[in-house]
Amino acid sequence: MYRLPWSASSCQKVFGGTIAMRIVGKGIAKIDGMSIATGKPVYTEDLAMVNSLVIKILRSPHAFARISSIDTAVAEKIEGVECILTYKDVPHQRFTLAGQSYPEPSPYDRLILEQIVRYVGDEVAIIAAVDERTALKAMALIKVKYELFEPVLDFEKAIGHTSIVHSEDDLHCNFDIGMNKEMNIVSSHNVEVGDIDGELKKCNVVVEETFYTQANAHAMMETYRASSYLDHMGRLVVISSTQIPFHVRRQLAKALQIPASKIRVIKPRIGGGFGGKQTSAVEIFTAIVTLKTGKPSILVYGRTETFSCTTSRHAMRLTVRLGADKKGYIKVVDIQGLSDTGAYGEHASTVFSVVGDKTLPLYNKTAAVRFMGNVVYTNKMPAGAFRGYGATQGAFALESAVNILAEKLAIDPVELRLKNLIREGETCLTYKGNLLGSSSLHRCIEKGKDLINWNAKYPVQEVGHNKVRAVGMAVTMQGSGIAGIDTASAEIRLNDDGNFTLLIGSTDMGTGSDTILAQMAAEVLEIPMEKIIVNAADTDISPYDPGSYASSTTYVTGMAVVQAAEDLKRQIIESGGKFLELSTEEVVFDGQTIKMIEGDKSVKLEKLAEFLVLGSGKHQLVGNATYGSPVSPPPFIAGFAEVEIDKETGKVDLLDYVAVVDCGTVINPNLARIQVEGGIVQGIGMAMYEEVKYGEKGNLLTNTFMQYKIPCRKDIGNVRVSFEESFEATGPFGAKSIGEVVINTPAPAIAHAVYNAVKVRVTALPITPEKVFMEIQKVNRTGESQ
Amino acid sequence: MQIEVIVNQKKITLAVDNDEFLADTLRSYGMLSIRKGCDTTCCGLCTVWIEGKPTLSCAMLSFRVNGKHITTIEGVQKEAEKFAEILVAEGAEQCGFCSPGFIMTVLAMKNELNNPTEEEIVHYLTGNLCRCTGYLGQLRAVKKYLEVL
Numbered sequence: 001m002y003r004l005p006w007s008a009s010s011c012q013k014v015f016g017g018t019i020a021m022r023i024v025g026k027g028i029a030k031i032d033g034m035s036i037a038t039g040k041p042v043y044t045e046d047l048a049m050v051n052s053l054v055i056k057i058l059r060s061p062h063a064f065a066r067i068s069s070i071d072t073a074v075a076e077k078i079e080g081v082e083c084i085l086t087y088k089d090v091p092h093q094r095f096t097l098a099g100q101s102y103p104e105p106s107p108y109d110r111l112i113l114e115q116i117v118r119y120v121g122d123e124v125a126i127i128a129a130v131d132e133r134t135a136l137k138a139m140a141l142i143k144v145k146y147e148l149f150e151p152v153l154d155f156e157k158a159i160g161h162t163s164i165v166h167s168e169d170d171l172h173c174n175f176d177i178g179m180n181k182e183m184n185i186v187s188s189h190n191v192e193v194g195d196i197d198g199e200l201k202k203c204n205v206v207v208e209e210t211f212y213t214q215a216n217a218h219a220m221m222e223t224y225r226a227s228s229y230l231d232h233m234g235r236l237v238v239i240s241s242t243q244i245p246f247h248v249r250r251q252l253a254k255a256l257q258i259p260a261s262k263i264r265v266i267k268p269r270i271g272g273g274f275g276g277k278q279t280s281a282v283e284i285f286t287a288i289v290t291l292k293t294g295k296p297s298i299l300v301y302g303r304t305e306t307f308s309c310t311t312s313r314h315a316m317r318l319t320v321r322l323g324a325d326k327k328g329y330i331k332v333v334d335i336q337g338l339s340d341t342g343a344y345g346e347h348a349s350t351v352f353s354v355v356g357d358k359t360l361p362l363y364n365k366t367a368a369v370r371f372m373g374n375v376v377y378t379n380k381m382p383a384g385a386f387r388g389y390g391a392t393q394g395a396f397a398l399e400s401a402v403n404i405l406a407e408k409l410a411i412d413p414v415e416l417r418l419k420n421l422i423r424e425g426e427t428c429l430t431y432k433g434n435l436l437g438s439s440s441l442h443r444c445i446e447k448g449k450d451l452i453n454w455n456a457k458y459p460v461q462e463v464g465h466n467k468v469r470a471v472g473m474a475v476t477m478q479g480s481g482i483a484g485i486d487t488a489s490a491e492i493r494l495n496d497d498g499n500f501t502l503l504i505g506s507t508d509m510g511t512g513s514d515t516i517l518a519q520m521a522a523e524v525l526e527i528p529m530e531k532i533i534v535n536a537a538d539t540d541i542s543p544y545d546p547g548s549y550a551s552s553t554t555y556v557t558g559m560a561v562v563q564a565a566e567d568l569k570r571q572i573i574e575s576g577g578k579f580l581e582l583s584t585e586e587v588v589f590d591g592q593t594i595k596m597i598e599g600d601k602s603v604k605l606e607k608l609a610e611f612l613v614l615g616s617g618k619h620q621l622v623g624n625a626t627y628g629s630p631v632s633p634p635p636f637i638a639g640f641a642e643v644e645i646d647k648e649t650g651k652v653d654l655l656d657y658v659a660v661v662d663c664g665t666v667i668n669p670n671l672a673r674i675q676v677e678g679g680i681v682q683g684i685g686m687a688m689y690e691e692v693k694y695g696e697k698g699n700l701l702t703n704t705f706m707q708y709k710i711p712c713r714k715d716i717g718n719v720r721v722s723f724e725e726s727f728e729a730t731g732p733f734g735a736k737s738i739g740e741v742v743i744n745t746p747a748p749a750i751a752h753a754v755y756n757a758v759k760v761r762v763t764a765l766p767i768t769p770e771k772v773f774m775e776i777q778k779v780n781r782t783g784e785s786q
Numbered sequence: 787m788q789i790e791v792i793v794n795q796k797k798i799t800l801a802v803d804n805d806e807f808l809a810d811t812l813r814s815y816g817m818l819s820i821r822k823g824c825d826t827t828c829c830g831l832c833t834v835w836i837e838g839k840p841t842l843s844c845a846m847l848s849f850r851v852n853g854k855h856i857t858t859i860e861g862v863q864k865e866a867e868k869f870a871e872i873l874v875a876e877g878a879e880q881c882g883f884c885s886p887g888f889i890m891t892v893l894a895m896k897n898e899l900n901n902p903t904e905e906e907i908v909h910y911l912t913g914n915l916c917r918c919t920g921y922l923g924q925l926r927a928v929k930k931y932l933e934v935l
Contacts, residue, residue: 027877029874029875029877030874030877030879032882033870033873033874033879033882034867034870034871034874035882036879036881036882036883036885037866037870037873037874037879037882037885037889038819038859038863038866038867038870038885038886038889039818039819039858039859039860039866039885039886039889040819041818041819043821043883045818045821046818133803218917219917220881220883220917221821221823221829221831221881221883221884221915221916221917221918222821222823222881222883223823269881269882270881271821271881271882271883271884272880272881272883272917272918274917302822302825303823303824303825303826304825509881510880510881510882510883510918511880512877512880668877670875670876670877671877673877673923674876674877674878674880674918674919674920674923677919677920677922677923678880678917678918678919678920679920680920681919681920681921681922682917682920704824704825704826704828705824705826705828705829705915706826706828710915710917711920711921712912712915712921713908713911713912713914713921713925714908714909714912716920716921716922719920719922
């Protein structure tokens with residue numbers, strides 16, 4: 001039994017009735033599951049037009065250079081080459097590839113092709129030919145001469161570097177993000193409440209540590225790809241593996257200087273995104289080739305291109321200062337950061353601000369908090385959106401510092417957190433008087449502590465043969481959608497046969513969001529899932545949705561779906577009443593029949609639908625809603641790690657990971673569980689294996705799975721997931737988000753366990769055996785000399 | 787050059803280039819379940835059976851399979867569906883992009899190993915990467931599948 005928090009007309013009104021949920025809360029299989037699991041052709045490449053031109057991209061071998069000459073004459077003569085485009089052939093209108101609502105906070109700092117190349121892999125020419133072989137042959141015949149510049153490769157030396165990554169006059173920011181491009185600063189940030197230095201002086205214990213979080217690759221199994229063609233009205237159609245079809249449409253319109261009404265973007269099934277596909281990659285190239293040639297085209301990035309020519313997580317340096325009083329209350333949280341956005345500023349300012357947004361509210365007994373710093377341009381692959389979006393980086397730094405503080409205070413880190421963390425109904429300095437609506441974080445910590453058997457295992461146990469076992473922990477929060485900005489619409493119609501079509505623009509990338517949104521609609525309308533056809537996403541057909549990112553789909557689109565379904569339900573009751581010649585108040589709808597409350601008049605839904613749509617009723621019913629939330633309620637996780645370390649080699653084995661999750665009401669426990677397991681494992685990859693690395697000249701070293709190690713089956717120990725439901729009054733059925741928060745805790749929790757095991761504090765991710773081994777040697781030497 | 791192969795029990799003749807890989811040959815022949823995910827034989831997405839043995843079709847030159855039996859998931863749909871139903875009930879297909887290759891390896895394992903232990907299962911399937919699920923749901927599904935046989 002669940003409380004139903006919202007009245008029929010408004011989600012904000014809370015009242016206390018109870019209803020049994022029939023479909024929400026059930027582990028229903030994904031509606032597309034069987035088709036995608038058994039290999040049906042439902043992905044982007046499968047849907048490309050036959051005889052599409054194959055596109056290949058010639059890329060810069062230099063990190064920073066000007067193209068002094070480019071000669072395509074010989075290449076163009078190859079039979080089968082349809083077009084070769086260089087910087088001379090593209091519109092001179094700067095844009096951003098970041099998938100964000102307009103006006104985007106990311107600077108308009110790129111052209112489709114440009115005479116300046118800013119990283120190894122930056123695009124130099126677009127080649128389209130009848131097949132791949134011909135395109136590659138032509139590519140090899142393009143002659144390019146470069147004038148080389150000194151690249152900016154070390155992000156800590158970017159500010160004030162003699163080279164300026166973006167010196168162009170036409171770079172545009174939609175609003176002030178603190179850009180100082182002459183200094184290579186993309187954006188500056190400062191959130192400060194209270195007197196940091198004054199309060200620190202009053203503290204009994206102060207810790208300060210600098211942490212480095214590395215760039216990561218999304219490594220979704222389906223690499224970036226799109227195909228294009230012109231439709232029967234000459235409009236440009238782009239089929240893309242994207243999380244952001246509506247943003248892609250707007251970007252293409254701007255970059256190509258054509259009206260958005262001439263563009264249609266279709267998102268089929270997607271083979272994973274993780275935020276990577278919240279930044280466009282390939283669409284612009286198929287689009288311009290199709291526009292120039294009039295022919296269908298396709299571009300599929302290989303794994304190397306995906307690793308080296310798209311986006312990664314922003315690498316950061318975060319210096320944390322914490323101050324506490326002698327009772328163990330954290331009074332000051334100060335985080336100073338520097339973020340590396342690479343050659344272009346996609347998501348630069350927003351990822352950075354999220355570092356503070358998702359850390360400063362956690363410990364709310366504070367008297368002063370601050371998050372400040374800069375995001376810089378360098379001559380490396382651009383950074384972009386990646387699951388966690390800054391919260392991940394912030395969680396590693398803050399939670400690692402909190403664990404150091406616990407040791408200094410000689411307080412159990414679990415107790416320190418229980419004492420200091422924000423609770424439901426409380427506020428914090430950065431909430432400006434607003435209250436935290438829902439949280440079961442304290443329960444999550446208590447439960448996780450039990451599941452990992454903290455009391456017996458903390459901090460460390462010798463297990464013999466030079467091996468030790470130890471536990472560590474961390475907590476985190478994320479958001480649910482972008483408050484006050486992202487707005488989703490949903491539409492649900494009653495078809496002529498009594499079935500329903502749910503139209504949404506959110507982008508299921510494998511998460512199962514199409515399924516859980518249908519569950520919500522089915523719950524409201526009291527109909528079985530089989531009666532709902534879900535259509536998403538197609539900019540010609542779907543109502544507007546920013547796309548699936550920022551942990552928004554369950555919470556924001558979900559509420560739009562709930563309200564649209566409620567709207568339709570009202571209309572069904574009203575029309576059914578009219579059909580029965582009764583007033584709206586005299587009838588009810590139970591999902592199958594509209595019937596008189598007191599009396600025996602009734603009409604089957606199928607009959608009513610037939611009457612309305614193709615009979616004399618002449619009024620097809622469509623429920624509509626547009627929803628944007630003024631708040632972004634945080635989901636929480638308490639993560640606990642148990643590691644075993646070989647003291648002779650530094651090898652770390654992750655034996656057990658416990659994640660206890662507060663995502664509000666769990667809409668679909670099976671899909672939520674898999675989201676958590678997958679996110680935890682991706683977080684383990686970030687913690688222990690994965691790092692995007694560059695060579696001395698800015699060339700990417702980690703451009704295949706041979707060099708960029710993602711976890712395989714054997715790398716994963718036990719991962720245990722548990723839910724502690726809270727009830728979020730502003731969310732659909734009490735739900736909050738789940739998709740991103742899951743990646744944040746492994747890095748700090750594993751680092752903590754490693755420290756408890758061998759007293760080695762790894763402050764720069766990933767936690768490799770080499771680092772642990774070298775640090776163990778240092779600790780040993782220090783021990784000997786003392 | 788031309789090769790004669792038996793794809794999903796149907797004998798066909800295909801024109802292939804000398805340096806063409808089987809994954810590309812099969813895809814152009816219409817086997818759209820074949821995907822390439824890595825270019826370096828790391829991910830397992832392109833797994834098909836050659837003479838019943840799971841093989842990475844992205845690294846197999848097409849001319850080398852001349853005269854051989856090739857099986858893709860299109861050719862074992864019934865058995866694939868049996869396992870897929872369990873996988874989907876677990877929620878462990880997620881994006882589904884790695885599923886065809888994964889399922890071909892699971893079915894091959896079922897044929898090859900008798901009552902495998904968890905360790906043997908994990909070892910057999912290690913070459914199939916998945917970025918969505920964290921592998922745990924896949925393992926639960928495999929164990930259930932082997933139990934219900």
